[in-house]
Amino acid sequence: MLPVLLFLLRRRSSSDFLKKIPGPISSSWIYGHMRELILAENYGDYEFKWQEQYGMVYKVKGCFGQERLMVSDPTALKYILSDNVIFARSEQHQRVVRELVGEKTLGYVHGADHRRLRNIMNPAFSASYIHTLPPVFKKVADCLVEKWETAQESHTSGSLMDIFHSLHDASLDAIGEAVMGFSVQTNPDYVKSYHDLLTLSSPRSNSAILVDALIPFVPTFLLRAAMYLPTSASQFIQKNKEISAHVTNELFESRKETLKMGDEIGHDLLSNLVKATMSDNAAAKMTHEEFSQAISTVVIAGHETTANAIAWALYELAKNPEYQEQLRQEITTKLATGDPNYNDFDALIHLNAFMKEVLRVYAGLPVSERQVTKDTVIPLSQPIITATGEHIHEIPVEKGQHIAVTISAYNKLVPFWGKDALEFKPSRWIDGNVPTSNAIGPYANLLTFLGGSRVCIGWRFAILEIQVILSELLRHFTFTLPVESDICCNVAFTIIPVAKSSGSPSLPLIVTRVE
Template sequence: MERPFFTAAIGFTTALTFLLLLWRRRRSDILRKIPGPPSSSWLYGHMQELILAENYGDHEFKWQEQYGMVYKVKGCFGQDRLMVSDPTALKYILNDNVTFARSEQQQRVVRELVGEKTISYVHGADHRRLRNIMNPAFSASYIHTLPPIFKKVADRLIENWETAQESHASDTPMDVFHSLHVASLDAIGEAVMGFSVHNHPDYVNSYADLLTLSSVRSKRAILADAFIPYVPRFIFSASMQLPTSAARFIRKNKNVSNRVSHELYQSRKETLGMGEKPKDLLSVMVKATMSNQSAGKMTQEEFSQVISAVVIAGHETTANTIAWALYELAKNPEYQEQLRQEINTKLTRGDPTCNDLDALLHLNAFMKEVLRIYAGLPISERQVTSDTVIPLSKPIITTTGEQIHEIPVDKGQHIAVTISAYNKLVPVWGKDALDFKPSRWLDGSVPTSNAIGPYANLLTFLGGSRVCIGWRFAITEMQVIISELLRHYYFNLPSESEICCNVAFTIIPVAKATGSPSLPLIVTRVE
């Protein structure tokens, strides 16, 4: 007996399957034809060149110049990765954090370091809920109340430097790197939590240990990171209980952070119960745990983890940016004099306001250039969760000479949002894009349209739904601390010191002689 419907269905299914296979084959073929540098190692791919370069970008920026705004590199074990700095592609990726999610490797590290209830881990509705709760504490109106707090932090930093210099000659180099990290941690503690971290050395030391851990760079560390997605979650979590220094540092930080968060929660809950209006992030979040409305509700577990995430994400990148600012000032004494004169002329009354700080044109041009050249996070990894097509601003010429205007990518594809490389794109910033040149922000040559990020068309704070929630906070903190340091000190580079720009989670200054995070400067008091 014939079954025409069954036969037709089989034929249709077979044809559809064949077309689907052809389509997927073409997608894979296109990816294989995207140009990129040759790899000499199946085991490491290009990861050694990207991560272990003496100065970050030694290879990446040359590859971008040679292969364009989208090219292909190899990860460990022969994995294909797309390096993306094309503005149109970046907007498409950053505006869709469902299709372009954080990579599995990143997510597991965040989970073990902070937890799976924090804003830097969750997606979708939970991410929107937490962000909406936190937004008032990072609004422009609240940021305008912070300069006096940041000035007190700067004053404490200056006092510490004065004490440290009492036993040294004025021309003896002083390593300012770790003291800047303590100051940035202090700024977040005071402005976000109403918590004086300088009175809690165990808290400060636990974050110093994390900084030491994140600064480790080696071929072994590259392979360890590459293996993370392939290790069952329960085994990876269990490894955090091993008696290794890395696991101890992470456990110590989580224990200290959870204890402090609990103490702050109980204290602030009492003051809010007495009618105090919530202002800082801590108060806003404590109030959210007391809410009866699901849309504005935050659990105590979320509260603790969000506090830890804000501290980790906020203090390290800002401290490193201030360090690089001082490095460039020490390299270029003419910038120092120009900025110092502007600061002394315009900041003449008490604590500066945000309006006062924003009116310092040369200081802000200098800061923008520091943020452009030394993006705190140079790369942000994404992993595609469903097949899609990425649009391009300019066509790519494949290795076979074909011109393509979009790139089809399959589920699972790894994509690197190349923040630092975008900040140095010649089509965006001009032929001198690799040069440190603050005057570009004053002569009208910087593009003001089609911005990706929230500040100065820079990608440093990312963009889209995952844009850095604390970018205004960071800018104001840097404005205050840099201006106060310039009021009090001259900065010069020691003749015998060579500083390298390494990537170790963030971009950090490293002494070439020791390989350790360090920024020795000759710091002389302004009389």
């Protein structure tokens, strides 16, 4: 009860202005609207309806009466994402990042340290370096194809395969090869530690919602002590940190020794970071702790979201065989000879339209939480109309206000995407029925990779990985939904496919070799 009392004492009462903003009525003071947002059978069942009813900015209740603003207004989002000091990551997010990875990572630090780390890491995610990666991703895709073909050997008409975890293995291997020059499949313990982390984010429950709400109010020493309790969660996290540190330290020492001998060590992220730890320039120097945490952050953040995007792509292709055949024909025709390069993949009109629609409908991270650190005024692109008919053109917010950057909802704004915004419709990207102005994110006017100074550093990496792996899988296999498919779209930190019957991450498809 103590954290709850502290919460109530610290929480500001809502300003009279905030009370004017419309929103749904909550039936629970304890949970607010969090059960509807998090425990919905399919993510967005409530949120997208609320957006349609109340507009691009509305308020909901968090746990224990907390006021939260749900924001998808493009002008407001640009303002919020342009200043990560006033609109800082929420305290829940910061504490989870600190315990999972550390407090020297890109996702935790601010200001000058954030700029320094980002500048050090940027070259390994630049367009010029990404252009060199198709052969790396092709190698990973070939290994996945071989694995699935082996599983198919005793079947002549296709077999039911749960492909969820093997896609995550492939994405983890892509990160390992392209970021570290390391085949993660040679270290089963390393792979298992990431499988275990994935299981931690999957369970959804009322108690999990309350634990998340109380995290900011638990004293740091208690939170850190809890990490050493004999629970499966703490053991999985500690094991992952230990194994990751061991692997990155071995790679660090190997690259460092190569550099000392005067040999070239490459341009991947790990090599760039090793060079940064040896730099004499303070503005370009990285500590060993920052090095280790940077690698762990990229692996955790990068492999899960990309694997889930590929999973959702295959799910939609299994639902829509006409898309599947169209893409297969395009791939086999335009990538028929030689080793395709970056430009070859970028020229696949139908594949890229399909990918954009996957990333629009299934944004990996559906919401990004922010907390206001200084009183400010948020501008709006369209006025909010209150119950009394008043038009609000800007929103004053106080220090401590919680704001949800509603990524998935922004990607489905009817004023931007049309009345069919909730439909999966790749043709919109070919017909030109997509927004071409007011872009916030770096790719296709989507917010999937966020924007501003916190834009996803690996967005180009993710796009190419999806292009290459999807192309190879479609070249070799057809995908069909089983008769009794019960896949739901759940939020478990990221958007994942979950079997309704078991509640576990899963994507069973009938996979058949292309003859």
